[in-house]
Amino acid sequence: MDEPGAQVLVTEREDGVIELRPHVAVPADQAWFWTPEWQAGEREADEQIARGEIETFDNVDDFLAALEADWKEAHADE
DSSP states (O other): OOOOTTTTEEOTTTOOOOEEEEEOOOGGGGGGSHHHHHHHHHHHHHHHHHHTTOOSSSSHHHHHHHHHHHHHHTTTTO
16 A cells, blocks of 8 residues: 555666665555455456356447336335
8 A cells, every 4th residue: 555665666776776766566546446345346246257147238328228227126115
């Protein structure tokens, strides 16, 4: 994460000087992707895709209609 001193990039200049510069492996604005919760969701999605539990659409209108139908089904008891 974005913490000073968490990691450093070491380079040697042509004049022999060793430079140590802060290096962030995961930028703070992308850290959400690497949280355990998000990664669990990624694994679940990968498993669903592998099982063929996916739906494809020819256009955005068909996609939105399917979303609306799913929403109505999920909220039918309300």
